[in-house]
Amino acid sequence: MNTALLFNGQIVSAEEYKPEKHGHRLFCIDKNCKVPLIFVARGEREAHFKTTGKADSKHVSGCGFYEPLGVLQAIKKVAEYQEDLLKKGVKETVIRVNLNKLDPDYEPKGIERNPKEDTEEDRVEIKPKNENKQPGTITSVKTVAKLLTSYEPDLLASILLSIGGGRKVPLSSLIVDHVTAHKMLWSESAINTGYFVYGTISKVTRLEKVIYIDFEKIDDIGFTLVVFEKYFKYFTLKDKDLVGFDVLVYGMLKKNEHKGKNSTEFLIKSNKYIEKIRKL
Numbered sequence: 001m002n003t004a005l006l007f008n009g010q011i012v013s014a015e016e017y018k019p020e021k022h023g024h025r026l027f028c029i030d031k032n033c034k035v036p037l038i039f040v041a042r043g044e045r046e047a048h049f050k051t052t053g054k055a056d057s058k059h060v061s062g063c064g065f066y067e068p069l070g071v072l073q074a075i076k077k078v079a080e081y082q083e084d085l086l087k088k089g090v091k092e093t094v095i096r097v098n099l100n101k102l103d104p105d106y107e108p109k110g111i112e113r114n115p116k117e118d119t120e121e122d123r124v125e126i127k128p129k130n131e132n133k134q135p136g137t138i139t140s141v142k143t144v145a146k147l148l149t150s151y152e153p154d155l156l157a158s159i160l161l162s163i164g165g166g167r168k169v170p171l172s173s174l175i176v177d178h179v180t181a182h183k184m185l186w187s188e189s190a191i192n193t194g195y196f197v198y199g200t201i202s203k204v205t206r207l208e209k210v211i212y213i214d215f216e217k218i219d220d221i222g223f224t225l226v227v228f229e230k231y232f233k234y235f236t237l238k239d240k241d242l243v244g245f246d247v248l249v250y251g252m253l254k255k256n257e258h259k260g261k262n263s264t265e266f267l268i269k270s271n272k273y274i275e276k277i278r279k280l
């Protein structure tokens with residue numbers, strides 16, 4: 001763990017921790033866990049906090065540190081921790097988001113600023129300890145899924161995504177379930193940027209000029225991915241690759257009003273917009 005809760009309710013990162021200043025009572029940050037932790041000074045690994053495994057120093061089931069998390073669990077835990085951690089001043093890590101290459105219509109203008117990205121497409125390295133290193137860049141939906149399963153949730157919760165125009169937003173505010181995405185869009189609280197939306201695919205409808213991919217409704221709220229004929233050549237996923245899967249999808253939220261009913265869509269152009277994260 002990168003962070004610990006102090007006896008006074010403050011949160012400290014392992015890097016900043018000083019026993020004389022912060023005291024010796026350290027606890028797990030998960031509000032349902034809060035078991036005692038110990039500090040491990042920098043050695044082969046960076047400085048960190050951990051449970052001892054003895055007596056009550058064991059994470060409880062349901063704690064974000066109890067076992068390695070899957071993508072969905074990680075998203076939920078990051079959302080749970082993020083506001084608190086950022087509010088308490090945990091050091092932020094900025095990662096750039098550049099998904100231009102997902103779009104088959106995208107034509108790079110001139111020389112790409114960071115040609116290395118081509119070879120590191122599916123890898124994001126977080127280097128919060130070394131400010132001089134270039135922060136990672138998210139260049140695919142797969143990178144996001146990998147990021148979520150490669151790091152502990154407190155570290156993920158310190159991440160801000162840089163979405164262009166100097167704007168930086170917490171990771172958990174851009175990765176949302178389809179119901180949240182729909183509500184944000186229709187209450188005008190969504191920001192004008194791409195979102196990563198997750199849900200379960202329940203149905204695929206293939207028509208001559210369009211494919212509709214529907215998410216399973218929750219509270220009567222659905223979500224639809226739309227692929228137009230022009231992009232069929234880039235969208236080759238079969239029904240069996242889609243139906244029944246939990247997916248993470250990237251896109252710009254789009255309103256659709258039909259027969260007085262509001263729904264929300266993503267227009268997608270290729271397989272790359274969808275990352276399967278689990279089969280039910």
Ligand SMILES: [Zn+2]
Nearest residue numbers: 028033059063
């Ligand atoms: Zn815990």
